[in-house]
Amino acid sequence: MNELRLSSKILIPILALLFVIPFAFDLYQFYSDIPIPTLESDDNISAINYVIEGLTILFSILYYIFLINTFNFRDKSIEENLKIYVYLLGLLYFSVIVFKLLLNPDWSGVSFPDEPQTLTTVIYSNFVSLFAIVFMVPILIVIKNLIYYKRTRRTYFFMRLLVISAFATVISGVIFPVPESFQFTGTGIINDVLFSIVLILVVLQSFRNSWITYLSRKEKVTYFFISIFIFWALLNLDGFAFKTSIPAHSLAASVFSTVAWYFQLSYVLFSSIYLLFQLPTARVFDRKMNEVTSLLDLSRVISTEFDFQKLIKLIPEMAIKVIEAEAMWLELYKTESKELYIASSQNLHQSEIEEFGKSGRQILSEKIVSSRKPILLNEIGKNHPYAYLREWKSDIGSIIGAPLISGNGKPLGLLFATKRHTFGFFPDDLAMLEAYANQGVIALDNATLIKESFERERMEEELRIAREVQQRLLPHKTPQYNGISIEALTITAYEVGGDYYDYINFSDDQLGFIIGDVSGKGTSAAFYMAEAKGIVQSLSKSFKEPRELLIRTNEILFETLERKSFISMLMASLNCSTNTLSFARAGHCPLLYYNSKQNAASLLQPEGIGVGLEKGVVFRKKLKEESVKCQKGDIFVFYTDGLSEARNHAGEEYGDERLRTLVETNATKSALELKDLVIDSILSFLEGKSLSDDLTLLLVKI
């Protein structure tokens, strides 16, 4: 910044000096009768004149640098550039008028350049030249900015070519002081050729006005009229201000201002024509631009908004502005049924749309959804097949509707827009509505996906908790009783089931086993399991018979379990001194018993209903307790349906029978070996398929 200020500080006095020196020279010339340089004048005088012209060229260049350094021309918008242009042109006119009135110039009009007749004329010509440079340079910068609105490498090339040829024209104009006449004769020929090249380049550059395309319709109309006025003003500018006064002071300034003037004139003329040609399509263009921006807005919102409820409000809200409808609403299908509901509306109350009646709306909606195409009803007359729309609301003259079809082809709903007038919608409105519907689908699909993934995350978390609860509830160590070996196995499925087993220490020689399965999965199953364990453990202090214990457990759990939840349980009590196992089965899988004496395994399934199914009367009536007198080598296998119902790829179940046979044929093996055999057997049966339910196995070998 300091550097910039410094250069401005230096430049201003230099510029002032560069103005004052030729000015002083002009005054001196006026009083001392030195002839103004013409083709006939001698070389000595011309040399001084060349210096003076050189100073003027230097002035212009330094002034350009000063402007570029002082003002930021680059980042101006189209509108700002145009405003600056009008101000500059106005100021130029104003300054020239003021000086003309004040100084009243008078010219000889005999030779070229004209000779000033009075001192005021000298002052006038100096100042007009100054104004020409002072205002024309920034004007050219502004026009350059407009041309560069949409630039290519060629734009730069032609611009450079223009600057170079203009500079050459200025130099040749100084060397051959002949007015541009396009006579292509004598010494003027070089001037004329160079000037023609400049003019061609100027016209070429004048085609570059693509900034006009992106103006709004209103701007196009306004700018067109302004441009006509400016063109007229420009036409007069040369004769009014430049023609005689500038050459009298400086030929360089004269050529420069003439080139600049042609450039402006041409650029304004072409802009004017462009504006005129674009007026008829301006409305359509405006609309398309609007559509693009609003669709962009919508897609931006979509990428940030994942709240389903907010989205369904946003879709008609954003669409109504572009489609210019009077009312809009969005209908969506309910997730569970195929019924449509009004998700959101604009300028029309939800209840009003509902009044329209399910049947009436449905006919239209079904037609749109089944054809998968938007529909346009522009004239809803009395005999129209959709005349009932009028009956519903008399101020609906036209209606358009588009379906929202999800990515997987499933219809999500419909988007409607209405207008009071008949023929209110154009076919391109339909395309627009469809675009909105499509964007809406993406938004809603995304929101649903995000929601699902959140849900999944939440479920994962829940599962993790459930697994943890389940793991903590299971016994940490196997009880040690003389002559009994116990092996337990639990395999948790991905979705935690409600499997549970436990040991009860009834007394020193009486050991209890419980195996259970809570209906349902996940956290609720895990918590019911926890509840069941607590109840059973505390009741076991007072009730030592399996049947009685189950009856009491059912009484308590029935009160607290959710109606649709229940627990299947099997309780057994093994008396180690009498070698008797008594057990009761409350809706659970049978007890597998291997009798070593008979060398046969069987499934014991006494009657009994699940815990929590019934408050107690039937439960008590149905529940039977059985006793088994056992001996060394006998095996009891407690299991859950996760084992018997384990499915392989073919959908076949592992089944009780497979387990029974396996135990029977391997009964001589130890409990641990047997457990491993069961695991192997199940795994080979599953053939890599994962379990869909928990699997629990409790092996007791006497």
Next chain:
Amino acid sequence: MENFEVAREDHSEVSILRLKGFLDAHTAPNFEQAIQELIEEKRFKIIVSMSDLNYISSAGLGVFMGFIEEIREKDGDIKLTNMTDKVYKVFDLLGFPALYQIFKEEAEAEKEYNR
């Protein structure tokens, strides 16, 4: 995921729900909704026919339990028919025959309602 379908058929006061496929924790809500609809329409005489039901899990059984109290209070019932042996085994294991009337054919259950 396994498929599950509920088809409904109304015979005057009695409604028959025919289950097909796999009834487990994932598909139970569909079945639940079907019964819920019947209750909303005050149709409490329900027959659940299961000839095409391949599998029922504890969550599926829970659906019956979830509604039976309310339906019986309204003098209705859920009667079960046309079970395959495999499905019957699951019901039997849990003791359902003590809580529900189970018939071989829909007609028998209907007759029982119209008695």
